[in-house]
Amino acid sequence: MNKPDLSIPTRQSVKGLALIFIISIRQAIKMFWPLILILVIQNDIFKDRLVVVISILTALILLVVHTILYYLNFYFFVANGEFVLKKGYLRKKVLSIPLDRIQSVNTKQNLIQQLLNVVSLEIDTAGTIGMELKIHALENSFSTELQTLLRSAKKEKLDWATDELQEKTEAEEKLILKLSTSDLLKIGISQNHLRAGLIIIAFGFQIFQQIEDLFQEKAEEYSNELIGFMSNSSWALIAFLLVFFLLVSIIFSLFRTLLKYFDFKLLKKEDTYRVESGLINKRNVIIPHNKLQELNWETGPIKQIFGIYNLVFKQAVSGQNRRQQVVDAPGCLSRHLELLKTDLFGDEQLSLNPKIYSDSYYFRRLWILFGWLPVIIATPFLFSEWRFWGGVVFWLSLSAGYSFLILKKRYFRINNDQIRVSKGAISHKWEQMKLFKIQSVEFRQTIFQKRRSLASLHLTNASGTITIPYIGEMMAKQIYNYLLYHTEISEERWM
Numbered sequence: 001m002n003k004p005d006l007s008i009p010t011r012q013s014v015k016g017l018a019l020i021f022i023i024s025i026r027q028a029i030k031m032f033w034p035l036i037l038i039l040v041i042q043n044d045i046f047k048d049r050l051v052v053v054i055s056i057l058t059a060l061i062l063l064v065v066h067t068i069l070y071y072l073n074f075y076f077f078v079a080n081g082e083f084v085l086k087k088g089y090l091r092k093k094v095l096s097i098p099l100d101r102i103q104s105v106n107t108k109q110n111l112i113q114q115l116l117n118v119v120s121l122e123i124d125t126a127g128t129i130g131m132e133l134k135i136h137a138l139e140n141s142f143s144t145e146l147q148t149l150l151r152s153a154k155k156e157k158l159d160w161a162t163d164e165l166q167e168k169t170e171a172e173e174k175l176i177l178k179l180s181t182s183d184l185l186k187i188g189i190s191q192n193h194l195r196a197g198l199i200i201i202a203f204g205f206q207i208f209q210q211i212e213d214l215f216q217e218k219a220e221e222y223s224n225e226l227i228g229f230m231s232n233s234s235w236a237l238i239a240f241l242l243v244f245f246l247l248v249s250i251i252f253s254l255f256r257t258l259l260k261y262f263d264f265k266l267l268k269k270e271d272t273y274r275v276e277s278g279l280i281n282k283r284n285v286i287i288p289h290n291k292l293q294e295l296n297w298e299t300g301p302i303k304q305i306f307g308i309y310n311l312v313f314k315q316a317v318s319g320q321n322r323r324q325q326v327v328d329a330p331g332c333l334s335r336h337l338e339l340l341k342t343d344l345f346g347d348e349q350l351s352l353n354p355k356i357y358s359d360s361y362y363f364r365r366l367w368i369l370f371g372w373l374p375v376i377i378a379t380p381f382l383f384s385e386w387r388f389w390g391g392v393v394f395w396l397s398l399s400a401g402y403s404f405l406i407l408k409k410r411y412f413r414i415n416n417d418q419i420r421v422s423k424g425a426i427s428h429k430w431e432q433m434k435l436f437k438i439q440s441v442e443f444r445q446t447i448f449q450k451r452r453s454l455a456s457l458h459l460t461n462a463s464g465t466i467t468i469p470y471i472g473e474m475m476a477k478q479i480y481n482y483l484l485y486h487t488e489i490s491e492e493r494w495m
Contacts, residue, residue: 006078006149009086012071015116016137021067022112023136028063076135083123083150085133095133097123103291103316105147109282119143119284123150151286173274176336177266183308183331184261188254190302257330266329266336268343273313275327285327290493291315293437293463295344297337300427309337316462345432350413350420358410359454362470363403371399412468414479416486419459421466436490437461441483443476459483 069089076085082096107119118137138146179187262279273287294314303309311329332340341348375392382388405425412421420432442458449455455476457468468476 006076006083006146009075009077011075012135012137013118013139013142015118016074017067017071018116019112019118019137020070021063024063024066024070028059083133085135097133099150102150104286104288105150106286107143107147107284109278109284111280113137114282121146147286173267173269175265176268176273176339177264177329177332179261179264179331184257184264185254186306186308187261187310187330188257189250190300190306190308191253191257261330264329264331275329287313287315287327289344292344293461294431294433294466295340296429296431297332298424298427298429303427307333309334311337311340314463341432345418345434349415350418350432353413353415355411355413355422356471356475358407358468358470359452359472360407361449361452361454362410363407365448365470366403366406367400370403371396410469419466421468431466433461433466434492435483435486436492438483438487441480441487443480445473449473 070087073089073092074085074087076083078084078099081100082098083102084094084096086092086094102123104124106122106124108122109119113119116137117140119140121135121138121143123133259279259281261277264277265275267274267276271289273289275283275285275287277283292313293316294312296312296314297309298312299309308330309332311332313327313329315327329336338348375395378388402425406423409422409424409428412419414420416435418432418434420430423429423431438459438461440460442460443455444458445455449470450473453473454470455473456470457476457480459466459468468479
């Protein structure tokens with residue numbers, strides 16, 4: 001296939017018309033579903049079929065007109081060293097990115113796009129535009145060529161009018177990690193099921209609130225019936241409901257894992273990683289080494305049984321897109337982790353340096369926050385209940401154990417090139433980065449820390465902040481001064 005000529009305005013694939021139409025229907029339903037629900041329930045309005053037919057036809061005609069106008073007014077091109085995207089017909093919008101600021105060009109494909117055999121392409125920088133620059137419907141072959149051209153444009157001066165591009169010998173892409181069905185099962189079982197259960201509850205509560213606004217009397221009636229049923233239920237029934245809730249959470253976690261990580265592949269080509277995954281929403285994410293700010297990895301009790309780690313690549317992003325640009329690789333074995341660490345940081349050197357733990361005062365601070373503070377707040381309301389005092393002993397013991405686990409895992413190692421920070425409680429997490437990636441260092445000291453000659457450090461890079469809490473004041477100042485000095489003299493590019 002001939003390389004795309006981006007010197008002239010180019011529209012999306014014609015198949016994009018169907019995609020835009022479907023998206024418009026979904027947005028209309030999302031905006032007006034309460035009104036639609038009321039109209040359906042009050043079926044007197046629908047006795048006149050002519051009114052129904054006219055209403056539906058009017059809505060469809062408006063959506064078709066919107067689809068055609070949106071498609072015709074959406075196009076992209078390259079001019080004056082910038083990738084330009086124009087869209088909108090009532091409110092026109094122009095987005096542009098200098099070619100040398102393009103950090104990654106990624107593709108995604110949801111279920112509708114798979115049926116239409118098109119992909120969406122997202123162009124990202126570390127600036128403020130972020131994922132706004134998105135093209136919804138491109139042919140696979142065109143998208144691949146466009147990705148290649150835009151990534152090459154960072155270092156190549158292209159003549160877009162004559163479409164000249166210096167040919168290079170393509171390096172072979174190597175497979176680092178591929179997840180099998182058994183791997184997905186292990187990942188799903190080792191997920192945080194409490195978080196999954198809370199997501200289900202939050203979603204159900206949101207739906208209930210929306211329905212309550214429409215059917216307030218019925219909602220209150222059913223809510224009172226549920227409260228009455230639970231208050232009159234035996235402990236055996238409550239235990240059964242808790243087990244049922246846990247099973248639902250596990251099934252939900254397995255389902256989410258399958259949808260997100262189906263056919264997961266982590267590949268490497270020269271100085272770039274690429275991640276492919278997804279069942280309904282397929283993603284193809286490019287991770288250039290120079291954009292990578294941190295390498296994080298995590299394990300936990302169940303993950304340790306399976307011998308797996310959840311690995312996270314944190315890239316340089318704008319503040320509004322931090323969640324979208326965190327790319328994870330679950331199910332990594334120790335050999336995968338060591339391979340990636342060596343590839344990004346060189347031979348292991350940090351393990352030769354001692355672990356520097358947070359001061360034991362950090363434990364007291366955590367115990368007061370998690371243990372004593374809730375007890376003090378609850379005491380005026382529940383002090384007369386004998387069960388409350390038994391609960392106080394249990395809660396203080398539990399929070400003390402939890403705070404001790406946090407302190408035990410709170411340490412860091414540092415040398416003249418990189419730093420690794422450990423944290424966690426039940427799970428164990430590590431964050432590692434090279435020192436030249438640091439953009440700012442903050443020395444913090446509260447009045448309580450100052451009395452004990454302690455301080456905390458906050459190291460900020462283009463993907464976020466790494467915190468080193470409650471270490472000796474003299475050591476904190478030495479590290480602070482060294483990191484500032486290192487940041488000022490380093491000639492390596494952070495991105």
